[in-house]
Amino acid sequence: MKIVYIRMQDFDKRFYLTSERELIRAFNNLNIKAELVGIGKRTDEPEFVTLFSLFNKNHLVNKILISLYLIKYCVTDTVIVFDYLSYLSATPLIFLRRIFDGKVRVLMDVRTIPVETYNTYEYRKYCSSLIFAHKFFDGVTFITEGTRDITERLIKRKFTDYRIYPSGFNKKIMKPMERDIKLCEELGIKKEESVIFYHGSISQNRGIKELVEAVELLKKKNKVKLLVIGSGDIEIIKLIKKQKENIFLDVVSYN
Numbered sequence: 001m002k003i004v005y006i007r008m009q010d011f012d013k014r015f016y017l018t019s020e021r022e023l024i025r026a027f028n029n030l031n032i033k034a035e036l037v038g039i040g041k042r043t044d045e046p047e048f049v050t051l052f053s054l055f056n057k058n059h060l061v062n063k064i065l066i067s068l069y070l071i072k073y074c075v076t077d078t079v080i081v082f083d084y085l086s087y088l089s090a091t092p093l094i095f096l097r098r099i100f101d102g103k104v105r106v107l108m109d110v111r112t113i114p115v116e117t118y119n120t121y122e123y124r125k126y127c128s129s130l131i132f133a134h135k136f137f138d139g140v141t142f143i144t145e146g147t148r149d150i151t152e153r154l155i156k157r158k159f160t161d162y163r164i165y166p167s168g169f170n171k172k173i174m175k176p177m178e179r180d181i182k183l184c185e186e187l188g189i190k191k192e193e194s195v196i197f198y199h200g201s202i203s204q205n206r207g208i209k210e211l212v213e214a215v216e217l218l219k220k221k222n223k224v225k226l227l228v229i230g231s232g233d234i235e236i237i238k239l240i241k242k243q244k245e246n247i248f249l250d251v252v253s254y255n
Contacts, residue, residue, distance in 0.1 A: 011040030119182035202232030
């Protein structure tokens with residue numbers, strides 16, 4: 001069996017899709033073939049990432065190319081996982097597997113819900129993806145039971161074929177390493193200090209400013225440092241660097 005994740009976000013932004021990259025890497029480490037497919041021009045991606053970038057990287061052409069690329073999995077023992085941005089790419093697969101009695105299975109992975117800042121178009125697009133998945137997909141995975149409950153109320157439909165697939169740390173898959181003393185010394189982290197670590201896109205919507213403020217409160221009674229690896233809002237990055245003992249590192253390679 002092979003697992004293929006489809007993501008339509010911009011892979012050229014280094015901190016998008018971090019969890020997906022590591023998820024696919026974990027599958028491969030467990031001898032489960034896995035692939036991550038998306039849009040972008042990056043040349044330093046791991047070998048399990050397949051990118052399409054013809055003309056403008058956000059062009060409809062690239063989405064069509066991905067749909068055509070996935071047809072090769074129609075009669076194979078493959079599970080293809082979509083999200084609300086990529087779900088329409090499953091249309092040719094769903095049609096062709098009915099004709100050729102294909103083995104491929106298609107799933108929807110729901111990791112987020114609409115927020116108040118979503119405009120009407122985004123809200124309708126999100127709900128349309130859930131209705132489409134409810135009717136045509138083989139199953140859905142949710143990050144929490146609460147997410148499932150909210151989505152069911154949004155589209156007024158119940159999901160029967162679903163699993164809860166939470167975010168979090170799995171020792172068996174992630175194989176944690178011992179504390180790297182040399183790295184800690186390079187970063188200026190002492191043995192007795194705890195570290196609060198954030199890795200990802202830096203923006204006001206992510207609550208990074210509030211995180212910085214919260215860590216400052218913790219520092220009053222605890223030996224703690226904030227370590228941030230990411231890129232984004234320049235003003236928030238200045239705020240991170242301004243506070244004493246905070247550690248900020250720029251973008252990294254995924255190889």
